[in-house]
Structures are given as structure tokens and as C-alpha cells.
Amino acid sequence: MADEYVKQRIMELREMMKAPADDILSDQLKGLEQPSLERKLGGSKIIYLTKNFENVIKNNDFLNLINARTSKRKYSEEALTQYELAFLLWSTQGIKSIVGKERKATFRTVPSAGARHPFETYLFINKVIGLKPGLYHYMAIEHQLEYLGPIENQVEQVSEAFGGQKFFANAPVGFVWSVIPYRTEWRYSTHAHKYALIDVGHVCENLYLACEAIGCGACAIGAYNQPLADKLLGFDASPSADKEAEFVVYAAAVGKLE
Numbered sequence: 001m002a003d004e005y006v007k008q009r010i011m012e013l014r015e016m017m018k019a020p021a022d023d024i025l026s027d028q029l030k031g032l033e034q035p036s037l038e039r040k041l042g043g044s045k046i047i048y049l050t051k052n053f054e055n056v057i058k059n060n061d062f063l064n065l066i067n068a069r070t071s072k073r074k075y076s077e078e079a080l081t082q083y084e085l086a087f088l089l090w091s092t093q094g095i096k097s098i099v100g101k102e103r104k105a106t107f108r109t110v111p112s113a114g115a116r117h118p119f120e121t122y123l124f125i126n127k128v129i130g131l132k133p134g135l136y137h138y139m140a141i142e143h144q145l146e147y148l149g150p151i152e153n154q155v156e157q158v159s160e161a162f163g164g165q166k167f168f169a170n171a172p173v174g175f176v177w178s179v180i181p182y183r184t185e186w187r188y189s190t191h192a193h194k195y196a197l198i199d200v201g202h203v204c205e206n207l208y209l210a211c212e213a214i215g216c217g218a219c220a221i222g223a224y225n226q227p228l229a230d231k232l233l234g235f236d237a238s239p240s241a242d243k244e245a246e247f248v249v250y251a252a253a254v255g256k257l258e
């Protein structure tokens with residue numbers, strides 16, 4: 001790509017990293033309806049998840065967790081239990097309370113600018129006791145998992161879409177976070193995008209620490225092919241300013257440690 005183009009893009013993207021200086025009339029200030037807090041996908045099977053994590057935590061020493069955290073890419077053959085998976089979903093997007101009558105906000109285990117929480121969590125499951133391989137979606141409000149269906153040649157397709165990273169495709173669980181930008185844009189308009197990218201970092205960091213607490217390892221995945229990953233999850237990858245637009249923004253591999 002031409003040097004001039006790259007320089008121009010770098011300038012634009014650096015501006016996006018700065019604190020916003022312009023005053024924007026957001027859709028919230030215009031009185032427009034708030035977007036929904038969660039996507040409803042009508043999965044074919046519902047998996048009820050526990051909030052009792054007493055028996056899954058193996059390491060409760062906070063300093064030890066912080067020091068032990070590294071990106072771990074090698075996992076044992078052992079499957080995760082549904083209790084462990086429930087703990088990881090709770091730690092990353094669990095909803096502790098919903099406030100407000102008409103204009104609702106969720107308070108979760110992770111922070112988010114304006115409590116907008118613009119993410120949905122999808123799972124590529126390979127090895128979780130009692131769950132068949134395939135694609136799942138976390139319904140954070142209900143604290144339930146829904147089964148969306150099998151993925152043909154799952155390991156091959158996931159590997160191709162996620163930068164040929166076989167350890168991610170073969171991991172017992174692949175977390176994928178999509179963003180629905182309008183959830184944050186509704187309040188922050190053109191200031192939303194910086195916030196959403198910061199927000200998703202909190203989500204993945206909680207996953208790292210929660211994994212350490214239960215004898216699992218995690219590795220963040222930022223290298224993926226946007227159109228292929230979006231296609232795998234059924235999203236339209238074309239540029240869009242639609243309120244419904246949703247696309248993959250981050251992922252992470254998870255498995256038990258050897």
C-alpha cells in the first residue's frame with residue numbers, strides 16, 4: 001500500500017485513540033429508543049448454567065493469580081466441566097444487576113463505558129463434558145447457553161478464519177466476542193469506538209484471571225480474518241452504520257493445563 005495512504009490512516013487511527021474533543025448529539029440525547037441489552041437467537045437447545053462456583057476454584061490467591069497469568073497455548077486432552085465453563089462466562093460477561101425501568105443498564109463482572117456492554121459471547125466448543133461440539137451463544141441476562149448448531153469441519157474452518165492458529169481451533173473452548181457498536185454509539189455516538197475497544201480488553205483480562213483460578217489457561221486472539229470469522233458466526237461483514245450491525249472483535253482460546 002502507498003506510503004501516503006498508510007500515513008493518512010495512521011493519523012486517523014491515532015486520533016481515534018485520543019480523548020474525544022468534539023461535542024456530539026447522541027441518539028440517546030435525541031430521545032431515540034435504546035437498543036436491546038442482549039441478542040435473542042432462538043437456539044435449538046438451552047443449557048442452564050450454575051452460579052455456584054465453590055467447587056471450581058482451585059487458586060484464590062490474588063497475587064499468585066496475577067503473577068501466574070501468561071498466555072497459554074497448550075492444553076491437556078481433558079474436557080472442561082459445565083461448572084468451569086459457567087464460571088468463565090460469569091467472570092467475563094456475568095450480569096450482577098439490571099437497573100432502570102425503561103432505559104435499562106446491566107452491571108456486570110467487568111466494567112464498560114456508560115455500562116453499555118456492547119458485546120455478545122459466542123463459543124466454539126470442542127471439549128466440554130455433556131455438550132456436543134459446535135457453536136454456542138451465551139445469554140448473559142438468563143445466564144444460560146444456547147446451542148446454535150454444528151459447524152461443518154469445525155477445526156478446519158475455525159483455523160482458516162483465525163489466522164491458521166490451530167491451537168485456537170483445537171482448544172476445548174474458543175471464546176469469540178462480537179461487538180454491536182450501536183449499543184455504545186446510542187450514548188456516545190462517534191466517541192463510542194474507542195470505549196468499546198477498551199471495554200473488550202477488560203473482558204479478556206477477566207478470562208485470563210478466571211482461567212488461572214480454575215487450573216485452565218487462556219490465550220487472547222487478535223489475529224483473525226474478519227470476513228471469514230464473521231461468516232462463520234453468521235454476520236454480514238460489509239461496512240455498515242446499521243443499528244443491528246454485529247461483527248467479531250476479539251477471541252480467546254481456553255483449555256485445561258497439562
Ligand SMILES: Cc1cc2nc3c(=O)[nH]c(=O)nc-3n(C[C@H](O)[C@H](O)[C@H](O)COP(=O)(O)O)c2cc1C
Nearest residue numbers: 069070071072073163165219220221222223224250
Ligand atoms: C490484543 C491481543 C491480541 C493477541 N492476539 C494473539 C493471537 O492472535 N495469537 C496468539 O497466539 N497470541 C495473541 N495474543 C497474546 C500475546 O501474544 C501475548 O499476550 C504476549 O506475547 C505477551 O505474553 P503474555 O500474555 O504471556 O504475557 C494477543 C494478545 C492481545 C492482548
